[in-house]
Amino acid sequence: MNEKVIWMLVEGIGETLYMTLGSVIIGYVIGLPLGILLYVSGKNGLRPCGLLYRILDFICNIIRSIPFLILLILLIPFTRLLVGQSYGSTATIVPLVVCAAPYIARVVESSLTDVDAGVIEAAKAMGASNLQIVFKVLLVEAKTSLLTGFTITTGLLLGYSAMSGTVGGGGLGDIAVRYGYYRWQTGIMIVTVILLIVIFQIIQTVGMKLSKKLDHRKR
Amino acid sequence: MIAVEIKHLTKNFDIEGHTIAALKDVSLTIEKGDIFGVIGMSGAGKSTLVRSINFLEKPTDGNIYVEGVDLGTLSERELRRMRSKIGMIFQNFNLLEQRNVLDNVCFxxxxxGTKRREAKKRALELLKLVKIEDKAKAYPSQLSGGQKQRVAIARALATDPQILLCDEATSALDPQTTASILELIKEINEKLGITVVIITHQMSVVTDICKKVAIIDNGKLVETGRVEEIFNDPKSDAARELLLGNKISFQPLKKLEEGRRIRIVFRENSAYEPILSNLILKLQIPVNILKADTKNIGGKAVGEMILGLPEDGGQQADIIRELKKTGIYVTEVSEIE
Known part of the structure; x- marks a missing residue:
């Protein structure tokens, strides 16, 4: 393996991390409030609102039912409008976020649903407002489960970012497709796969360790 | 002075199109400084009743007055402020699992809106009051049930409430821990003058610390009054069932049947007299003691006995007459099966 290939791989790692982290962060900026809104407006939420819940629920389900590869192509005009081009790693973040946000919203909603109803009732009895309950009770009590959700989502987006390689998305997936599939250079493809596995393992291990460490429920 | 007044409270729940009446026209007055017990079998509606006092459950009909204020007329904001003046503790403690003891009380x-430093100081004072200051840095998962309830009490008291609501607060605890928590609640009532409302299904909790009691059965208030009055002379079936456990039920005194059983309750003065010995010596009729117990009711020792009478109807009537003459309470009991 020559120096050129190594540099290409290093660049690929950088692009992959950029896409994954970028889409996770922006995804949470959109998905976290969306998830909170889903929980709050839900049937057993703090302020049930059937109409709002049904609208959000519908949007989430529609986007989540479109396969990522199709979403990637469907969103090309939108991506071009937003980023100016439809290829490269920055452009890939757009479909990744669109795909991740509803998924994150669901994960957040389910984490919040798991918070003990008794604790919420206690907070209400103390005179807490809904906003205080969300920020001081729900998000704090659910932090372990939220962090687990974050880890799983990051892993998922790592995989999707690699998938975007098929349409020139950049990163390790792009390299694997270009060299491994189009040029029959199996060696490079195997290396990229191993690198992806290593990155995935690091994300998974760090995330799980962190969520365990921050959990005060069992010691 | 009246702390809580409940007027014609009715609460219905709509569950899958069916309307279930949890409370039916309940009216109650709780005096300031009282320890007021609300007792009933599970499903009787007592939890709904206590949640109506701080409007966690909004009444379908009727009014709740706390310190003279009609809760139904308050805005959400005013209601939240009112709630912070009503402390509440729960069967499952409901502590924040991800915060340590001190931060739970600070919560x-x-x-x-109390400032952090001030809150911390106040929290430490309260942890001292409930005698658990050494666990300030511990997390709830490291505490026993009794310790958790102490933290919950400290948390409920932090905002200087006038009223403390206890929803089955000792039901998840063993008898010893229950006694120590009840002792603490009593101490708080005496020291701080806080009105306490205790919801329970255990008669022992009521007889241990309550001054007054209301008995809820099937959503209705069936009997209310001073604890010793109801203990001595229960009038409703629900009160009798709760006093003796559900295996035995009372029957009206009129029926004369073979092998009758009666429950007698000694008043404070008669507790020192050998009433039973006198009775047997006088009438020359044997009686069978089936159960005997002494209870501490409002600081007074009260004796309770279940007697089995002989089969002769005339002798039974003699015994009951003699017992009533001495001024003790007599009620007839019989086993259901």
């Missing part, structure tokens, strides 16, 4: 102060 109720954080909500009403």
């Amino acid at each position: 109720s102060l954080e909500i009403n």
Whole structure:
């Protein structure tokens, strides 16, 4: 393996991390409030609102039912409008976020649903407002489960970012497709796969360790 | 002075199109400084009743007055402020699992906008009051049930409430821990003058610390009054069932049947007299003691006995007459099966 290939791989790692982290962060900026809104407006939420819940629920389900590869192509005009081009790693973040946000919203909603109803009732009895309950009770009590959700989502987006390689998305997936599939250079493809596995393992291990460490429920 | 007044409270729940009446026209007055017990079998509606006092459950009909204020007329904001003046503790403690003991107590102060440093100081004082200051840095998962309830009490008291609501607060605890928590609640009532409302299904909790009691059965208030009055002379079936456990039920005194059983309750003066010995010596009729117990009711020792009478109807009537003459309470009991 020559120096050129190594540099290409290093660049690929950088692009992959950029896409994954970028889409996770922006995804949470959109998905976290969306998830909170889903929980709050839900049937057993703090302020049930059937109409709002049904609208959000519908949007989430529609986007989540479109396969990522199709979403990637469907969103090309939108991506071009937003980023100016439809290829490269920055452009890939757009479909990744669109795909991740509803998924994150669901994960957040389910984490919040798991918070003990008794604790919420206690907070209400103390005179807490809904906003205080969300920020001081729900998000704090659910932090372990939220962090687990974050880890799983990051892993998922790592995989999707690699998938975007098929349409020139950049990163390790792009390299694997270009060299491994189009040029029959199996060696490079195997290396990229191993690198992806290593990155995935690091994300998974760090995330799980962190969520365990921050959990005060069992010691 | 009246702390809580409940007027014609009715609460219905709509569950899958069916309307279930949890409370039917309940009216109650709780005096300031009282320890007021609300007792009933599970499903009787007592939890709904206590949640109506701080409007966690909004009445379908009727009014709740706390310190003279009609809760139904308050805005959401005013209601939240009112709630911070009503402390509440629960069967499952409901502590924040991800916060340590000190921060749990600070939580109720954080909500009403107290500054962090001030809140911490107040929290430490309260942890001292409930005798658990050495666990300030521990997390709830490291505490026993009794310790958790102490923290919950400290948290409920942090905002200087006038009223403390206890929803089955000792039901998840063993008898010894229950006694120590009840002792603490009594101490708080005496020291701080806080009105306490205790919801329970255990008669022992009521007889241990309550001054007054209301008995709820099937959503209705069936009997209310001073604890010793109801203990001595229960009038409703629900009260009798709760006093003796559900295996035995009372029957009206009129029926004369073979092998009758009666429950007698000794008043404070008669507790020192050998009433039973006198009775047997006088009438020359044997009686069978089936159960005997002494209870501490409002600081007074009260004796309770279940007697089995001989089969002769005339002798039974003699015994009951003699017992009533001495001024003790007599009620007839019989086993259901």
